[in-house]
Amino acid sequence: MRIFSIANGNVAESADLQALTAAGPPTQGFVWVACVRDEFDAAQAQIQAMLQAQCGQQLVDLHISDLLNNQLPSHYDYTSQYDILVFRRLAAGSWDGELSAAAAPARGGPPILRRIDTSPVGFAVFDRVLLTVHPTDCAVRDGYAAKLLQAAHADTRVAGVRLPASPADMMLRIVNQMVDGFLELRRELTHQLDHWQSELLNPKTRFNNWAALLEARLSLHHLDEICEDQRAAIQDWIEAIKTWPDTDVPAEQRDRDLLQVRSRDVLEHIERVVHHVRRLEQSAETAVQMHFSVQGSRTNDIMRTLTVLTAIFLPLNLITGFFGMNFDALPLIHQQRGVFWAMGLMASIASVLVLVFWRKRYLARSGR
Numbered sequence: 534m535r536i537f538s539i540a541n542g543n544v545a546e547s548a549d550l551q552a553l554t555a556a557g558p559p560t561q562g563f564v565w566v567a568c569v570r571d572e573f574d575a576a577q578a579q580i581q582a583m584l585q586a587q588c589g590q591q592l593v594d595l596h597i598s599d600l601l602n603n604q605l606p607s608h609y610d611y612t613s614q615y616d617i618l619v620f621r622r623l624a625a626g627s628w629d630g631e632l633s634a635a636a637a638p639a640r641g642g643p644p645i646l647r648r649i650d651t652s653p654v655g656f657a658v659f660d661r662v663l664l665t666v667h668p669t670d671c672a673v674r675d676g677y678a679a680k681l682l683q684a685a686h687a688d689t690r691v692a693g694v695r696l697p698a699s700p701a702d703m704m705l706r707i708v709n710q711m712v713d714g715f716l717e718l719r720r721e722l723t724h725q726l727d728h729w730q731s732e733l734l735n736p737k738t739r740f741n742n743w744a745a746l747l748e749a750r751l752s753l754h755h756l757d758e759i760c761e762d763q764r765a766a767i768q769d770w771i772e773a774i775k776t777w778p779d780t781d782v783p784a785e786q787r788d789r790d791l792l793q794v795r796s797r798d799v800l801e802h803i804e805r806v807v808h809h810v811r812r813l814e815q816s817a818e819t820a821v822q823m824h825f826s827v828q829g830s831r832t833n834d835i836m837r838t839l840t841v842l843t844a845i846f847l848p849l850n851l852i853t854g855f856f857g858m859n860f861d862a863l864p865l866i867h868q869q870r871g872v873f874w875a876m877g878l879m880a881s882i883a884s885v886l887v888l889v890f891w892r893k894r895y896l897a898r899s900g901r
Contacts, residue, residue: 534568534576535678539696539703544685546678550576554583558661563700565663567674573666574601580664588659590614600655600666607653607762609769616701616773618656618766620708621759622673623649623715623806649718651759654711656704663700665707673714677707698788705795708767712802719809726813733824746821753814760807767800841895845886849879 536553538545540562547553553564564587566580573580581591592600596617599605610617652668667674684696697703726749732738774793780786856863856875865871890896 534566534572535674537565537567537678537681539563539565539681539685542685542696544681544696546682550579550583554579554586556586558587558589563661563663563703565665565700565703567665567667567678569667569669569671570601570603571669584659584662584664587662588614590659592657592664596657600657603652603668605653607759607766609766609773611773614659616656616658616770618658618704618708618770619653620656620711620763620766621651621653622668622711623651623718623756623759649715649756651756654707656707658700658704661700663703665704673707673711677710699792701792702788702795705792705799709795709799709802712763712799712806715806722813726817730816730820733820746817750814750817753810753817756810757807757814760803760810764800764803764807767796767803771796771800837895841890844890845883848882848886852879852882 534548534550536547536550538547538559540559550566553566566583568576568580577597584591590612592615593612596610599610599617599619605619607621608619650668654668654671654673655666657664657666665674681696697706771793774789774796777789780789852875856866865874868874887896
């Protein structure tokens with residue numbers, strides 16, 4: 534468990550939950566308590582006591598169940614004292630051994646699809662406390678914690694980094710980092726799917742990995758559903774911000790406006806992810822359709838060639854059948870050069886037919 538106190542441009546980290554409980558509500562700034570699900574499950578009583586001391590309110594039982602659920606889709610909920618956001622991440626990793634991790638679905642297709650971890654991250658946003666529940670070995674928590682400590686010790690005018698003004702602001706920054714993490718994976722994912730498309734359209738290879746391709750399409754469809762849930766959750770959050778009561782303090786109003794701007798920015802990033810996932814899904818579907826179109830075109834070329842060859846040899850078969858009849862009075866039968874006349878006639882007819890079919894492009898090779 535990692536605990537950060539943010540106040541007056543300073544960030545202090547500790548791991549003593551009891552000291553935070555005894556300190557009471559902060560007079561300035563806010564507190565970020567980040568823990569993994571196993572820690573949250575084992576320390577529910579201590580965390581509830583801390584929330585009671587810091588905010589005068591505890592989490593309700595249903596929200597605790599939501600934060601512990603490793604299979605819950607992205608969604609937003611609220612009470613009069615705090616907000617709950619569950620956001621499924623899309624990050625490179627592997628399924629970790631957590632609560633309910635045995636029920637994690639297996640993905641097929643390219644290796645990058647099998648390595649995308651969609652475990653949910655839970656946020657409980659109070660006025661002075663941000664409680665986050667992460668999967669085991671969550672790179673999002675550690676990455677943003679390092680960025681937070683770096684921002685506190687750097688010149689913000691040079692680094693271009695501003696410390697979060699509220700728990701809600703920090704929550705949106707963490708969510709934005711989670712979304713941008715998937716955008717970094719899209720190049721590798723696109724490259725691997727493009728490799729499959731090249732195999733599908735290569736006329737010199739026979740593509741037999743249809744089961745993996747079907748699993749890849751199903752995995753992309755599953756990612757599309759996850760992204761839709763993410764977008765719906767953030768949209769509900771934005772609508773909830775609009776219902777907050779107005780304030781007469783200019784600084785608070787400015788922070789609220791910035792919060793709305795950041796919320797819309799996060800939503801725009803999620804829509805980019807949705808667009809990218811759908812484009813990959815359509816690209817895989819288009820590659821399959823193009824594959825069957827190419828196969829159909831190759832089959833048509835083969836059938837056209839066989840038909841032309843049949844048409845060329847048909848009159849030759851007629852000539853050989855004519856001279857093969859059991860009659861004694863057939864022409865050229867008793868002549869010494871009859872066989873040469875027959876062979877010359879057959880070669881002439883074949884040459885004429887080949888020339889005619891070539892002029893009509895029946896024997897022309899289709900362009901690739």
